[in-house]
Amino acid sequence: xxxxxxxxxxxxxxxxxxxxxxxxxxxxxxxxxxxxxxxxxxxxxxxxxxxxxxxxxxxxxxxxxxxxxxxxxxxxxxxxxxxxxxxxxxxxxxxxxxxxxxxxxxxxxxxxxxxxxxxxxxxxxxxxxxxxxxxxxxxxxxxxxxxxxxxxxxxxxxxxxxxxxxxxxxxxxxxxxxxxxxxxxxxxxxxxxxxxxxxxxxxxxxxxxxxxxxxxxxxxxxxxxxxxxxxxxxxxxxxxxxxxxxxxxxxxxxxxxxxxxxxxxxxxxxxxxxxxxxxxxxxxxxxxxxxxxxxxxxxxxxxxxxxxxxxxxxxxxxxxxxxxx
Amino acid sequence: xxxxxxxxxxxxxxxxxxxxxxxxxxxxxxxxxxxxxxxxxxxxxxxxxxxxxxxxxxxxxxxxxxxxxxxxxxxxxxxxxxxxxxxxxxxxxxxxxxxxxxxxxxxxxxxxxxxxxxxxxxxxxxxxxxxxxxxxxxxxxxxxxxxxxxxxxxxxxxxxxxxxxxxxxxxxxxxxxxxxxxxxxxxxxxxxxxxxxxxxxxxxxxxxxxxxxxxxxxxxxxxxxxxxxxxxxxxxxxxxxxxxxxxxxxxxxxxxxxxxxxxxxxxxxxxxxxxxxxxxxxxxxxxxxxxxxxxxxxxxxxxxxxxxxxxxxxxxxxxxxxxxx
Numbered sequence: 001x002x003x004x005x006x007x008x009x010x011x012x013x014x015x016x017x018x019x020x021x022x023x024x025x026x027x028x029x030x031x032x033x034x035x036x037x038x039x040x041x042x043x044x045x046x047x048x049x050x051x052x053x054x055x056x057x058x059x060x061x062x063x064x065x066x067x068x069x070x071x072x073x074x075x076x077x078x079x080x081x082x083x084x085x086x087x088x089x090x091x092x093x094x095x096x097x098x099x100x101x102x103x104x105x106x107x108x109x110x111x112x113x114x115x116x117x118x119x120x121x122x123x124x125x126x127x128x129x130x131x132x133x134x135x136x137x138x139x140x141x142x143x144x145x146x147x148x149x150x151x152x153x154x155x156x157x158x159x160x161x162x163x164x165x166x167x168x169x170x171x172x173x174x175x176x177x178x179x180x181x182x183x184x185x186x187x188x189x190x191x192x193x194x195x196x197x198x199x200x201x202x203x204x205x206x207x208x209x210x211x212x213x214x215x216x217x218x219x220x221x222x223x224x225x226x227x228x229x230x231x232x233x234x235x236x237x238x239x240x241x242x243x244x245x246x247x248x249x250x251x252x253x254x255x256x257x258x259x260x261x262x263x264x265x266x267x268x269x270x271x272x273x274x275x276x277x278x279x280x281x282x283x284x285x286x287x288x289x290x291x292x293x294x295x296x297x298x299x300x301x302x303x304x305x306x307x308x309x310x311x312x313x314x315x316x317x318x319x320x321x322x323x324x325x
Numbered sequence: 326x327x328x329x330x331x332x333x334x335x336x337x338x339x340x341x342x343x344x345x346x347x348x349x350x351x352x353x354x355x356x357x358x359x360x361x362x363x364x365x366x367x368x369x370x371x372x373x374x375x376x377x378x379x380x381x382x383x384x385x386x387x388x389x390x391x392x393x394x395x396x397x398x399x400x401x402x403x404x405x406x407x408x409x410x411x412x413x414x415x416x417x418x419x420x421x422x423x424x425x426x427x428x429x430x431x432x433x434x435x436x437x438x439x440x441x442x443x444x445x446x447x448x449x450x451x452x453x454x455x456x457x458x459x460x461x462x463x464x465x466x467x468x469x470x471x472x473x474x475x476x477x478x479x480x481x482x483x484x485x486x487x488x489x490x491x492x493x494x495x496x497x498x499x500x501x502x503x504x505x506x507x508x509x510x511x512x513x514x515x516x517x518x519x520x521x522x523x524x525x526x527x528x529x530x531x532x533x534x535x536x537x538x539x540x541x542x543x544x545x546x547x548x549x550x551x552x553x554x555x556x557x558x559x560x561x562x563x564x565x566x567x568x569x570x571x572x573x574x575x576x577x578x579x580x581x582x583x584x585x586x587x588x589x590x591x592x593x594x595x596x597x598x599x600x601x602x603x604x605x606x607x608x609x610x611x612x613x614x615x616x617x618x619x620x621x622x623x624x625x626x627x628x629x630x631x632x633x634x635x636x637x638x639x640x641x642x643x644x645x646x647x648x649x650x
Contacts, residue, residue, distance in 0.1 A: 204537045205530040205570065212529045212574075241578035245530065245570035249537075253566035258591065259584025259634070266583065309584070 003047045004120040008112035008322040010040035010097070010105065011143045011150065012178055012289055014236040014281065015217045016243040019200050019210060021154070023193070026139040027163050029200075030213035031154045033220045034143045035291075036171065037178060038319030042108035044093040046116040052088035059093055075110065075137040076117060082133075083121040091116075097314065110137030111144030115322040127321070131164035147171045147321035149224055151217070168224055171318040176229075177297040178316040181304045183260040183286045192284035195247055195254050202251040209246035213239070229293055233279035236291055237268075240281040256284050260309030264288030267307055276300065328372045329445040333437035333647040335365035335422070335430065336468045336475065337503055337614055339561040339606065340542045341568040344525050344535060346479070348518070351464040352488050354525075355538035356479045358545045359468045360616075361496065362503060363644030367433035369418040371441040377413035384418055400435065400462040401442060407458075408446040416441075422639065435462030436469030440647040452646070456489035472496045472646035474549055476542070493549055496643040501554075502622040503641040506629045508585040508611045517609035520572055520579050527576040534571035538564070554618055558604035561616055562593075565606040581609050585634030589613030592632055601625065 114134035135142035155163030223231035342357035439459035460467035480488030548556035
């Protein structure tokens with residue numbers, strides 16, 4: 001069987017995904033909208049081989065931890081079921097950014113794995129089916145199949161076949177920028193699935209959170225269509241704050257932020273008062289992510305870089321969907 | 326007319342008050358439960374004098390700013406209406422803690438003013454009526470009339486006569502402690518009434534927030550009755566986080582915290598993991614407030630004092646209601 005090497009990018013949700021309608025199938029309770037981000041990439045090489053007695057997983061040059069390796073194997077089982085093969089695979093995967101630190105490495109990782117595995121097995125599968133497949137590995141991986149600006153349909157079917165992502169703007173259609181501050185390169189305190197489930201089952205705000213996502217998503221789509229950055233930015237910041245607020249009201253309250261995250265929110269608001277159009281967002285980790293346009297990127301980057309507690313920044317722009325390399 | 330000098334203490338809500346059902350009358354949309362805190366005191370001396378042509382207000386040794394002076398005068402107009410006098414007053418008020426920095430100086434201030442003014446005018450008014458009157462000056466001032474542990478009834482009448490606070494435990498009944506970290510002695514970024522109104526009118530979580538307060542209040546009352554500190558502490562932290570979460574989901578999101586506030590939340594959680602029963606709370610400002618029992622006070626105080634960004638700490642214990650001195 002052939003060796004396949006693919007590259008996938010991480011993505012940043014502007015309208016957040018936070019809450020599942022089906023845990024097993026990774027089906028979201030609401031849709032979401034994201035940016036596919038260059039240069040946050042995962043490169044994965046896979047080869048299925050008859051002589052292997054189990055899947056072999058190397059992550060960033062080292063034998064992967066059992067938990068991650070078995071997650072990869074579980075995903076490959078789904079692909080094997082679909083294709084009819086029984087061969088195990090060797091998987092070599094490299095992340096170009098800190099793993100498991102709220103920088104969505106599982107999104108690019110499972111997008112890359114889904115594409116590499118189906119390609120290596122010679123499967124005929126379109127991009128929407130591929131997105132739905134990647135979703136099985138990690139929900140947000142569905143959004144790392146297309147490039148540019150992406151919408152992930154919540155869908156309604158129990159088999160998940162209508163829950164995939166598709167592009168609404170190409171990587172060159174709108175020059176949006178994201179400046180990420182690395183506030184704490186350590187692993188997450190709470191995994192996102194666990195946090196979502198705790199929020200779904202204990203937060204009094206969960207139902208209202210989901211209702212607000214539907215509205216934010218429709219408005220964000222219109223803002224993308226009209227290239228209205230102010231509208232998109234306001235929805236972005238609101239969606240992030242509302243998501244974190246819903247989690248914070250869980251029992252016990254989930255707090256993904258650290259002090260630097262909060263100072264970054266205040267920084268973004270000061271920047272806006274000074275005329276720099278910058279909007280805050282943040283995921284299941286403390287890293288502040290600031291969305292802006294190309295003309296404000298330098299201002300945002302130097303402001304974020306000088307915030308105490310920020311150890312480094314990563315400047316991102318829109319990138320392409322998953323590709324063979 | 327006689328000179329009257331009174332002393333009132335600030336209070337800290339464990340079950341938070343955040344949302345009004347009547348702005349004009351300062352009527353809360355839900356009840357709340359608080360600790361009356363020694364040594365956070367306001368001392369107010371008042372004298373009504375026929376020769377004055379307007380109210381004269383000194384705050385912390387200086388002529389009060391117009392906004393504060395007219396708030397005091399507006400309150401004294403209510404008292405003058407009730408008593409039938411038309412005399413203006415000289416008011417000298419001193420806070421033993423930073424004014425307008427989320428440390429509830431308006432609560433102790435209007436409690437002291439209500440008591441001093443009615444006493445100076447020789448009015449016959451019981452403690453519940455006095456609490457309802459103090460409420461007109463600042464909602465939470467209703468809770469600074471009694472001492473110890475206090476419940477403020479939301480009430481339902483439009484004239485506010487059933488919206489007053491009463492004690493549920495005396496200052497010596499339970500040795501609770503509060504350690505306050507002064508994270509930023511500056512004035513608040515958003516006033517609490519403005520923040521409440523923005524949350525009420527724009528936060529998708531406001532309705533659920535109010536519903537949760539009713540439940541938290543009933544459970545907190547039971548915890549006080551049973552002297553169950555674990556239950557009271559958990560409700561305290563949950564109530565604070567849910568309140569801040571409801572505000573954070575406002576449009577625009579209201580963020581009372583700074584970086585130090587968030588690090589204090591993480592600190593409290595580390596303390597609990599290490600066996601120190603400490604619970605976080607926070608009001609319309611960045612100051613973290615940690616509730617504990619006497620046996621853990623030293624541990625909590627030294628941990629909070631060494632948190633970066635904390636300029637000083639204030640150790641508090643339960644105190645008495647408003648008194649003439």
